[in-house]
Amino acid sequence: MISGATRGSGRGDALPAHLLKSENEVTVIPARGLGSTTLHDQVRELVAQSAGGRTDRPIYHVFCSPDPGIADDAAVRERFWTLFESEFGMAGQPYCGVEHRKGGRLHEHRVYGVVRPSGAVVDLAWDYVRREKCGRIVEFEHGMEAVPSKHARSIARRLRQDGRPDVANWLVASGCTESVRPVARLTPCERATEERTDVALDDLRRATLSAWRETSDGPAFMAALRVRGLDLRRGRVGPVIMDATGTAHLATRVLGAASRRFEGERILAAVVRARLGNLQLEEMTDGRRGHRAAPGDAGTPAPCDPGGPRTAGAGRVGFRRFGGDPFGPDGGGIGRDGRGPGPAMGRLRAITPARGLVLRRGLNRLDPMLTRYGAATARARHATDRIDADAARDQRRAWALWGLTDIWGIPLR
Template identity: 60%
Template sequence: MISGATRGQGLGDALARHLTDAENDEVVVVPARGLASMDLTGQIRELVAVSLGGRTDRPVYHVHVDPDHGIPDEAGARALFWSLFEKEFGLRDQPYCGVEHVKHGRRHEHRIYGLVRTDGSVVDLAWDYPRREKCSRIVEHAYGVPPVPSKHARAIERRLRTEGRHDVADWLVDAGATTAARPIAPLTPTERLIQDRTGILLDDLRRSALAAWRASDDAASFVAALRARGLDLREGRVGAVIVDASGTTHLATRLIGAAARRLEGARIPAVVVRARLTGFELRETLHGRRDRATPRQAGPGVGSHPSGAGAPGGRDGSVGIRRIGGGPGRPDGGGRGRDGRDPDTALGRLRALPAGRTMILHRRLAGLDITLDRYGADVGRARSATDRMEAERAYESRRAWLLWGKTDIWGLPLT
């Protein structure tokens, strides 16, 4: 029983197009729960719309499950998996939509769940991979097929015993799953989606990045070697990132480490990569994962909100909206970003300045000699903050106008 999952914003219609792609032999839209729209595109948009009150910028959870070949009752196996899965994650009352695919004679199912509850809280997906695998192991045990190898087998066995499922835990031990070598997948589900979207094979990217690493002995020569291979090194939100030909960013420590492990058999530790890059001045990335001052065009229905989230009034007339503060620097639950900075605090202080102080600040910034190295970075950050504030004001004004008099499916005003 194989399952996979990705979590995202659900903005635009790319997910709906992917799930209804004609490359499948058969596509059947399954009955939705808690949604009024009749088609998959509308259902996904509705999931995003009802998540506006939640403290997350990734309210959509896309899960797929593929029963084992040895299970004749694949519909029953899928039904058992979804029952266990919803109980495990507390999703029994959450809206969802989905499709069934038949491809090469095999049937599998995709579901897209909304993660924001009616009280605004967000479903906890911590350790979602081993928790989903635990559900799969229970299904395999119930249908008498061997367990799929998993690097989490020992953790799953311990958890099963904690929950009183000693029969499944003993079955895992007897099958040798807890003592087998841990399998390493060549691609994660997210990496596979990125590879499909960009058309750039991750193994080729890893090979080029590792060759640049081996051909260099310091940060400057590493950057030069990357650029000679059509890549670049930039400053990302949580560290240095390697930018490929499509503009997609990849965390440098992760890409170099995974490349060495896959191609040479031994991983290069992240601390070694960071040590080589320490003290080297990098430019902020301008493509892929953009800085928060750069509008992000992610497809139909996505506007110019500086957080990269959808704004109302897209090209297709859809209303795909994210709240202010729900951008990539604000993880679930608010607070500081993963890099330890809190940009909203600084922006709040700027917004609170009296009109006179704001004019003085603008005059001083305009009079600075930005050619001086000591001022360049500060001026850039200040101007980015100013542009971001102006974009947020314009977004709020446009949002309020488009939502005037509109309500969600429960009759609550969209504000």
């Protein structure tokens, strides 16, 4: 029994589109707790029902794929879903889904809403191990062999706590609890990278490990990589190996995975960093986090942008400031034409009397405006004082006539 799950927001049509891919023989299964008829609308309805929950990932996508050796496939899947919903307390949760037939094998996908009517969110902690426990129970009940799992010991312990010692004993007898924990060849992210670049990561690992074993220092290791069509660059968190497509792979991770897979003993990251730590590496220019702009490089400025061709210091972006350096966009306070304040004062003294009269009239107009604003402020202040004085007089009059009053002036006695 194989199962898997992902959790997400459910917004958009990516998940329904994935489930309805034409490469599979697709059958939409009856939904539970939903009124919509199409899969796209059902997923949207699940998201809408979760509006009152305190989560931004209200969708839980689960699939199960029974072993082909089991004759009654439908009964096996139904048994798995019963165990799954009991384990996670999702017996009443709405869901929708599809059945896929691919390569002669039938498997089922369900999309559950994890927000309860009360607004509480279903507890999905340790969901991988809990789903594997359901799968082991199904295998036991249908006479199948136990699927090896790195969580076998934890599953056996939990089965005994749940009152299923028969399944726990079967799991122990199969040897799964004592066997070496299996390690996946690729992580989901690495698998996606391999599909995108068409570069087999095992080939990359073999070449990198071979270059590592036949050298003893950093420069020789880098030269050996280049002979194999690879390169060593400086990445964000450490040295990275660049493949032929320009994709970056963290060197410590590649060497660790290669040594564990092909030699049985992992090369520690500290050992890799010790050998490569003193290398002066070039910054990677492509691949993951590639094409990053250099600090301070703003690209080609527009004609009217600060630092553009119209201003001093063309090609750079800076801030206008008093007394800036000569390379700043403000020309160091000497004007765009490179002249200081002296020539400007000379030009003011040299203007004609008629031009000077116009300039003085324009400057003198500021004074009446300031006086007008000041007079308006004084009138507003006097009006406020009059209102306060009237309120105080009314309060004194109320005390004199009526005694103590409330805030509306009504006598309290």
